[in-house]
Amino acid sequence: MTLTVEIILFIGLLAYYYFVLRKYNSLGFRMFSLFSFVAIAVVYWWYQDYQELESLKKNGVFIEGLVTKKYVEHTKESSVPDNVVVLNFTDNKGETINAEAREMTSKEEYAAVPIGQKVLIVYDAAKGTVQLKTTFDRSLHDFNYILIFPGLLFLIGLGCLIFLSRFKVHAHEGTAYEYLTDENGKVVLDDNHSETTRTIKKINLVSKIVQAFAK
Incomplete structure (x- = not known):
């Protein structure tokens, strides 16, 4: 999320607080708004990763890649560090590619690939996206279950709206x-x-x- 988007979002939330929440001052409505906003944010995050996964499903090819480097990177954008696996491989056109599998790589998947070993990866040439096959398989299995969380948040907010109004x-x-x-x-x-x-x-x-x- 860019700084501009964050500023617009902050101004929007501030305006919502002063012009809506202060006028309709029910505690239930406030809690419903809070849980709904968090649920929407989770769905937005989910949708961004979902688009990447769908592109990998549609355009990705399975290739063997050599693990040349591994490191854990902390970024300002996220409180969760990226488990980065640097890979060297040859694509279908015969070109040598150096790319990083990051963000979606779990600690277990990161630990399971030693430097110098060849591993199976999924490569989307259109977007330049790379994932370990183990990450890709896990994402296919688990991804939709993530939506249970924002669903629960919405239900909690709805309960607050009913019982705390x-x-x-x-x-x-x-x-x-x-x-x-x-x-x-x-x-x-x-x-x-x-x-x-x-x-x-x-x-x-x-x-x-x-x-x-x-x-």
């Missing part, structure tokens, strides 16, 4: 703090009077500022 969230004007009331208007939780909540919000704000400058 009687609670209302109100803002302390001029501050970032909020308080929660039940259907009788009784305050059941107040950020402004909770030292723990105030500390968490401060830490979260500092963390976001640090992340922004780190980019």
Whole structure:
């Protein structure tokens, strides 16, 4: 995800908070929105990898490749490191290719291919994508099961919408703090009077500022 997309997404979420969530202040609706947004993000991530997998299924060819190098790479884009396997092989046109199998490679698959050994890979010349055959086979078997997770998130959000709608969230004007009331208007939780909540919000704000400058 590019910085531009992240900025647009941040502005969109901020606008959604101020113009929708603050107007329709049901706790159930807020929780439903939160779980739905996370579910959509997971589906978006899934769809990107799904397109790569579909391209490999359609255009990929099975070739033997020589493992020339292996390393684990940490990137800013993900909290999960990439298990990178560098491969040397000859494609169907007789050209020598050096490529990396990364991102989808699991720890077990990474550990199972020693340097200097030939392994079976799937190569998509159209996109220049390479996967270990073991990674490809696992993805074919497991990929659709990933959708169970966003489905569960949506159901949890729906449950919150049904059972927590009687609670209302109100803002302390001029501050970032909020308080929660039940259907009788009784305050059941107040950020402004909770030292723990105030500390968490401060830490979260500092963390976001640090992340922004780190980019």
